[in-house]
Amino acid sequence: MNPVLDVQRVTGGYSPRKPVLHELSFTLAPGEMIGLIGLNGAGKSTAIKHILGLMQPHTGEIRIQGTTLAEDPERYRSALAYVPETPLLFDELTVEEHLRLTGMAYGVDQARYEQLATDLLGEFYMKPKRGAFAAHLSKGMRQKVMIMNALLARPPLYIIDEPFLGLDPLGIRSLLDKLVEVKREGAAIFMSSHILSTVETYCDRFIVLHHGRMIAYGTLAEVCAAAGFREGEGSLEEAFYRLTADGGSNGTIG
């Protein structure tokens, strides 16, 4: 099966002389969820910016649905939806108008948009706030708007950065249910989060990023093995602690 996201030997950062990411390589298949975990400053957001095309790799290549951003920007961008760590809303639009804008931008059929928007507003308990501006929403509600917009676009790839920040328990549950649903429909999800127990439960594979390098990559068993656990032992949290707590002395992989 062709990967939705194919990252090959990507080195990048804000300055060519001082790369933040080093030789990042991984693939993400349809119907798969990968969890990106790492300490603060490990390079998670930089990796996401490179995938989004907001930053250009110094070396290496990123393909989404088989194309690079330079080859076919429209195809590349229409294949992904993004949920940023900090909600980035337009102050002048209401919740419902954000959904309409996303529907228009991603070319969602109007009838389908109406249905999806109504469903999402209900599922995320946002119906009473459909006419509210960003300034009148709590942080959690703003995050919900971001998530609803991503889910409305129904793309093959979701890039989700710290989605649980500020969400109430019902919001977290709704989000996870929807992620399982879109995954079952064949979407690929690339999610960065510090909530390791949730990442462990919902993700199929994991990338442990440390100082911009992948120090572990694979299934839970493979990450635990990289951390020195014997087969069948260890959780993601324990493995992560072992891999990163002493400065990542286990070294890089790949």
Next chain:
Amino acid sequence: MERSVESLWKARVGAFWRESMPYISDMLRSGVPFVFAMAALTALASYTSLLRDMPADFPFTIVGIAALTPFISYNPLRTWLREADLVFLMPLEGQMDRYISKSLRYNGLAGLAAVLFVCLIYIPIYVKGPGQLHAALLVGVVIALKLLGAYAAWQERRMVWNGSRRGIRVLRWLVTAVCVGALVQSEPWIGLTITLLSIVLFGLLYRSMSKFRLPWQTLIREERKTKRRYVVFFSAFADVPSETANIARRGYLAWMAKSIAYKQSNAFVYLYAHSLYRTELGGITLRLTLLGMFCGALAAESGLALGWGAAAVYVLFVWLVGVQLAALTQAHRHSVWRHVYPLPDRLRFEAVQRVDRSAYVLCAILLLVPHAILLPGQGYIAQLVVNALAAVVLILLVRPGRLRRKMQLDLEED
């Protein structure tokens, strides 16, 4: 510590002017001072001719109310307070009186200068009218009203409930208008009695309201609004880093955005239409258009300079509206969604141009309304036609190329 609160105020004022200086020089280079100098000369010419031949039916009272009330009642306050002050400055609330009194003085002096300037213009007109109050006394009362207005505005800011604050402010403007009307028209004792009575009643009203010692949230909100206005104003002349916008729903303009068809190529049009009519940019454009209609009506009604004065007023306001609307090119320039949405930048360019053109045409038509009503009756048809042609040339022929070049330049800078 007391010193430190005062020096913080000074540092903030200094920082504001330092940050604004480059934008002010951009504005000066843009030709605005020249246009204003021209407008001022035209106004001065019509003013002196008005003083020479004062019409018998000149509306002395209405002009007095219209000129003096806003300058007496409008009392903005710049405090340079910001969100972080709730954490770092709030513990010093006991010493904030000194900080605020510096702000009150800073704004009060500017307001006083403005009201004296208006008096300077209005008094020569007043003395030719039916007013019985001695001109010097009128100026004295106006200054007293200005000082009391500034004090009243401060008391309103301190009020706990937003509804009371807004309601009492509207009431104050209305009562001030009545007082000014009474002072410039009625017998002096009537005018002065009404004014004194109003002052006493307002004093009692303010005393009865629950108030904060220092209205932190209100002041921070007001400061944010003022700052945004500066940003919107300056962004017409330079690329100003934008902050969060000041939003008003403006339901009466919603039909414009609702008329945009749901399709992918319209996504940016949908966004920019909302950006225009709901942000401070829309507010400024709207106010400018209304002011232009008012000035246009005055100029057209008096047949200023055989109708050509009215034409000059029209072109001036069309140009000013255009300068303001150009700030739309800066909206969402640094938004991450511009890069994430599967839409080419070409569509964004086209959207800005479409929204700009629609808004500009609408404003130009509104500005033309008073001229179209008042000029033909005086036989100034040619002047009206020249107005319409000037707008067509400016909006449909000159404007698109200018906007395109500006956005292309911005794109290259990015």
